[in-house]
Amino acid sequence: MKRSVSNNRKHVININGRRDLVVEGGMSLFETLKREQIFLPSACGGRGKCGLCRLKVISGGGPSNQIEKSHLSAKESVEGVRLSCQVKVENDIRIEIPPELLSIREHTAICTRITDLTHDIKEFRLELNKNDEFKYVPGQYIQLRCPKYNGNEEVYRAYSISSNPMDRNAIELMIRLTPNGICTTWCFNYLKEGDIVQFEGPHGNFCLSDTDAPIVFVAGGSGMAPIKCMLHHMKNTGNNRKATFFFGLNLANELFAADLMKQFERDLPNFSFVPVIAQPENQSHWTGETGLVTEALKRNLKDASLHEAYLCGSPGMIDAAIITLTELGIPKGKIFYDRFA
Amino acid sequence: MTDSHKIKQPPDTQELDSILRSSKLVSGGFMGTDQRSYEKVIQSDAADIACTGKTITDIVARMRDISALAERGLGANVTINENIQASATDTRGKIPCPWQHPGLFKKTVTTVKRLNADTILHWSDLSIHLIEKHGFFQGYGSPFRLAPKELVQIIFPA
Ligand SMILES: Cc1cc2nc3c(=O)[nH]c(=O)nc-3n(C[C@H](O)[C@H](O)[C@H](O)COP(=O)(O)OP(=O)(O)OC[C@H]3O[C@@H](n4cnc5c(N)ncnc54)[C@H](O)[C@@H]3O)c2cc1C
Ligand code: FES
Ligand SMILES: [Zn+2]
Numbered sequence: 001m002k003r004s005v006s007n008n009r010k011h012v013i014n015i016n017g018r019r020d021l022v023v024e025g026g027m028s029l030f031e032t033l034k035r036e037q038i039f040l041p042s043a044c045g046g047r048g049k050c051g052l053c054r055l056k057v058i059s060g061g062g063p064s065n066q067i068e069k070s071h072l073s074a075k076e077s078v079e080g081v082r083l084s085c086q087v088k089v090e091n092d093i094r095i096e097i098p099p100e101l102l103s104i105r106e107h108t109a110i111c112t113r114i115t116d117l118t119h120d121i122k123e124f125r126l127e128l129n130k131n132d133e134f135k136y137v138p139g140q141y142i143q144l145r146c147p148k149y150n151g152n153e154e155v156y157r158a159y160s161i162s163s164n165p166m167d168r169n170a171i172e173l174m175i176r177l178t179p180n181g182i183c184t185t186w187c188f189n190y191l192k193e194g195d196i197v198q199f200e201g202p203h204g205n206f207c208l209s210d211t212d213a214p215i216v217f218v219a220g221g222s223g224m225a226p227i228k229c230m231l232h233h234m235k236n237t238g239n240n241r242k243a244t245f246f247f248g249l250n251l252a253n254e255l256f257a258a259d260l261m262k263q264f265e266r267d268l269p270n271f272s273f274v275p276v277i278a279q280p281e282n283q284s285h286w287t288g289e290t291g292l293v294t295e296a297l298k299r300n301l302k303d304a305s306l307h308e309a310y311l312c313g314s315p316g317m318i319d320a321a322i323i324t325l326t327e328l329g330i331p332k333g334k335i336f337y338d339r340f341a
Numbered sequence: 342m343t344d345s346h347k348i349k350q351p352p353d354t355q356e357l358d359s360i361l362r363s364s365k366l367v368s369g370g371f372m373g374t375d376q377r378s379y380e381k382v383i384q385s386d387a388a389d390i391a392c393t394g395k396t397i398t399d400i401v402a403r404m405r406d407i408s409a410l411a412e413r414g415l416g417a418n419v420t421i422n423e424n425i426q427a428s429a430t431d432t433r434g435k436i437p438c439p440w441q442h443p444g445l446f447k448k449t450v451t452t453v454k455r456l457n458a459d460t461i462l463h464w465s466d467l468s469i470h471l472i473e474k475h476g477f478f479q480g481y482g483s484p485f486r487l488a489p490k491e492l493v494q495i496i497f498p499a
Contacts, residue, residue, distance in 0.1 A: 049441075050445055152368055250417050316413075
């Protein structure tokens, strides 16, 4: 939706029947809510392309347009579901949004440290203002703002928090360079230590259950991020659940954070780290697990029916791991991963 | 009905051309340095495909097969046939189509390497969609442009 100039009229947006926002009209509901620090999911920045910015409009907001019709099912349309980026605020509107979205805030931080983890993964430490506490559940992610640069538009991209949740004034991210990627190219080639960055969050419901079930963690590459955060949390809370972390990599020289994982093995009595190298280089003298991470799962887990699994990685890895883990007896409902990843 | 309540249509030719040339959805846009209109690009590539004896349906089916095999490698190289190997990157996240199609496409990139030659091709799930639904192989200079004749020559066994 094209951004239009404010129509200078005030309108009321009622949220979940509980909160009234008095706003200036003229912009999309998505932009208006963002200005009021209410962040709806988006992968297209409000351009009507991704269909993620859904909410329920109870009244107001005008009729839905063709773009919305192409994204929404007939049932959703009847129920009042709309794409907030396509709804223009030009009258009073009553909306319903999931309450967890209301706790998402925008934060400003300084990028204080950038560390090379592999040739294409870097760790970024973002320190917040001392008074700005950032509370999140281990496993959640933030949306990092990538500003306009080199002809690219501003975009937001999701990154899992990898740091120790005890650290309330900072977060760390593990970011893998995507060739020709807008945000990762900025992170790798433009963002410098000392620069100010913005992000909003926390997002997502990928988090540890509070059961005693033994855990299988499966990740590849930068997918280690939320698992590392969960391991810090287990250590902080003295959680001694049995947990095995299968970490899939292509080459031995892509292995990172091995020392930290060894430390977790010492600190968490029932934790073990199993790196799995698909194609170890001859000169690496690799003696650990080889092949695909799914093959290592089969070799190491005979009956996993009482386990819970936590997965983070590419959609391909997640699909393959789900097939293997269900074959090994884990019910689908006990396999957790980020739905949008 | 007020002006702003007029039903918005899918992008018209001009709007689409400007989206395709902008960095709104992907870095550098889909047109690269190509000065032709996107319609000309589609027409010219359609003519090239006609010379290969393959159809868009054949090409897309083969690309999907290769991507599926590559994904099974979970990042490692997978041998597709005696001439090519393929791998899939582990980029998470999804990306929309610049035309007004609902749904999002995985950012996973399939890289195809021709053995005994320097040729490397790569495509994303969105590239496959753009070819299948829009006959669009992208403009010259786009990092994801696939020249139809070269594509056919590489992905189909000799
Ligand atoms: C919940 C969640 C958590 C995540 N956590 C992490 C994390 O911890 N670490 C991490 O590294 N990543 C993470 N990601 C991925 C991250 O959000 C980004 O998607 C990723 O970093 C790529 O962003 P980018 O802007 O660099 O690439 P983008 O510019 O968004 O996309 C690049 C991709 O778009 C496609 N593309 C680009 N140009 C074209 C073209 N011309 N034609 C066809 N296709 C094209 C290709 O697939 C290419 O790989 C996460 C994603 C999700 C959803
Ligand atoms: S933000 Fe992507 S469709 Fe609305
Ligand atoms: Zn399309």
